[in-house]
Amino acid sequence: MRARVVTVIASLVIVLVLVCLCRLIAGSTIGWPGTDILELRAARLTSGVAIGAALAVSGVLLQALLRNPLASPFILGLASGAGFGVVLAVYVGFRLGMDSIRYAPNWGPALVGAMASLGLVFAFGRRRGQLDPIGLILVGVVVSAIFGAGTLLVLHLLPADEMATLTRWMMGRVSEDRSWAVIGLIAGGTALGTIVATWLGPALDGAALGDDEAISIGVPLPVLRPVLLLLAGALTAGAVVLAGPIAFVGLICPHVVRLLSGPGHRSLVIGSALLGAALIVGADALVSSFRVAGGRLPIGIFTALIGGPIFIWILRSRWRAGT
Amino acid sequence: MTRLRFDNVSASYGRGEVLCGVTCSLHAGAITAIVGPNGSGKTTLFRTVVAPRGAGVRRTGGAVLLDGEPVEQLATRRRVARIAYIPQRPSVAGAFTVQAIVELGRYALRDNAQAVRQAVRRAGLLGMERLIYGELSVGEQQRVTLARALTQIHGGEADAVVLADEPTSAMDIRHEVSAMAVFRELSQAGVAVGLVVHDLQRARRWADRAVLLDAGRVVAEGEADDILTPQRLGPVFGVHFVDDSLAEPVADAQT
Numbered sequence: 001m002r003a004r005v006v007t008v009i010a011s012l013v014i015v016l017v018l019v020c021l022c023r024l025i026a027g028s029t030i031g032w033p034g035t036d037i038l039e040l041r042a043a044r045l046t047s048g049v050a051i052g053a054a055l056a057v058s059g060v061l062l063q064a065l066l067r068n069p070l071a072s073p074f075i076l077g078l079a080s081g082a083g084f085g086v087v088l089a090v091y092v093g094f095r096l097g098m099d100s101i102r103y104a105p106n107w108g109p110a111l112v113g114a115m116a117s118l119g120l121v122f123a124f125g126r127r128r129g130q131l132d133p134i135g136l137i138l139v140g141v142v143v144s145a146i147f148g149a150g151t152l153l154v155l156h157l158l159p160a161d162e163m164a165t166l167t168r169w170m171m172g173r174v175s176e177d178r179s180w181a182v183i184g185l186i187a188g189g190t191a192l193g194t195i196v197a198t199w200l201g202p203a204l205d206g207a208a209l210g211d212d213e214a215i216s217i218g219v220p221l222p223v224l225r226p227v228l229l230l231l232a233g234a235l236t237a238g239a240v241v242l243a244g245p246i247a248f249v250g251l252i253c254p255h256v257v258r259l260l261s262g263p264g265h266r267s268l269v270i271g272s273a274l275l276g277a278a279l280i281v282g283a284d285a286l287v288s289s290f291r292v293a294g295g296r297l298p299i300g301i302f303t304a305l306i307g308g309p310i311f312i313w314i315l316r317s318r319w320r321a322g323t
Numbered sequence: 324m325t326r327l328r329f330d331n332v333s334a335s336y337g338r339g340e341v342l343c344g345v346t347c348s349l350h351a352g353a354i355t356a357i358v359g360p361n362g363s364g365k366t367t368l369f370r371t372v373v374a375p376r377g378a379g380v381r382r383t384g385g386a387v388l389l390d391g392e393p394v395e396q397l398a399t400r401r402r403v404a405r406i407a408y409i410p411q412r413p414s415v416a417g418a419f420t421v422q423a424i425v426e427l428g429r430y431a432l433r434d435n436a437q438a439v440r441q442a443v444r445r446a447g448l449l450g451m452e453r454l455i456y457g458e459l460s461v462g463e464q465q466r467v468t469l470a471r472a473l474t475q476i477h478g479g480e481a482d483a484v485v486l487a488d489e490p491t492s493a494m495d496i497r498h499e500v501s502a503m504a505v506f507r508e509l510s511q512a513g514v515a516v517g518l519v520v521h522d523l524q525r526a527r528r529w530a531d532r533a534v535l536l537d538a539g540r541v542v543a544e545g546e547a548d549d550i551l552t553p554q555r556l557g558p559v560f561g562v563h564f565v566d567d568s569l570a571e572p573v574a575d576a577q578t
Binding site for chain 1 (some may be wrong): 370
């Protein structure tokens, strides 16, 4: 099993390196770019790695937290909540005439929005005090829809040009407007979050048992759960600030890695981070190469087209398994 | 000798008390059967030990003492090494192997490959280590949970407590007998074994002591032969027994 895990992780590292190289040479012209273009592409590449890794690791954490393989930042409404937080902050900045808020990365409001979503899902997704797998998903869909509607409402209160920019962002695309400082901060935060999640791997394995049994073997569930909640929210918020809400990355990556390397959470976190990064960077390279919509096609379209059918497949597999 | 003492313990799931001032003990080197009708508080009694602030249940009064020390004051490693819990319905999220689940018994303790190997053998799981837990029958899953508990207390049996909530309810007769033999070996090694059980004949066959619960209260506690009698059990369960063997109980007429 250990050899299999090492092989999978090594393969994913190679895939990510190759995809990153493709991203650097892909654009309106294919080939190694000049310094200015290289810097732009390197920024998008770094953003892509951070976005993909953050969403995938967040997915792993949410699935462990809720003991539900269907959980992900998008399905549970975290991404929509974070998106609403950002748009609301832009609106507040616009109304108050405060450009420092209006054009800021607004990581804080994104985090508050993500945590609010998760709080609602936790509060209403329970049945007789226990988290109900299907109930959580249904409540997540509703919460996501409510925050989505709120986001649309706020967007329509903004000037037309700002509304158009934010609408494109809401469809999920790697932003070109973020400074290296913001990208570096979020990429660093994502790396730190991934390291913490990897360190927590054995505890996440123990949390796979029922609550009482997990506590009886020494898993500190009352402490672990808020930590996971905060970590998943922070990772999602960072990704949303850089790219808007991107669907299904947090769902697909843990599932694929689980199939390849097994359920152990240490390898699951690392593998999912690598695969998520490769997925987003690869999608961004494709979008930039094919020049559809001037190379500005939202990558959220790709992830939704791939992730939607996979989600249905997982759901049906679980029904067939009677779970 | 009293190993684990429930001292006037009350517990609630939010609406009304499920345990109302329960006082009873598990003795070192003895199997204590916890018996009572559905809803009498047997499972809740164990949950007040392993998860006093766990999902749903809340201990609202009293204390649970391990050799005189409140269990919530024990350091995690000490608690884990001394109290193992086998739940009524074990569940595992994810495709973990039997081996991985048994190894979780050492999660908070020092890795011990020998403990894992011995537990796997004692629970009759040799050759099944690589199977996926979720694909096993419920009876087989119960054996895996037993092995996990054995791994947890390995090396410290003389001071340990095992709380087993209907641990053999889905096992076939051969594995049930094997599992009960393991509990007997544990008690002979000094473990205080608490066993929630519905089959009253088997309780009398296997247990040294018994605690009879009804509606969250202790009705009787003592030697198994004194407690598990038609005279004591009949009124609590609403049945009468045709003879002292506790076979073929007949339900009392509804009043």
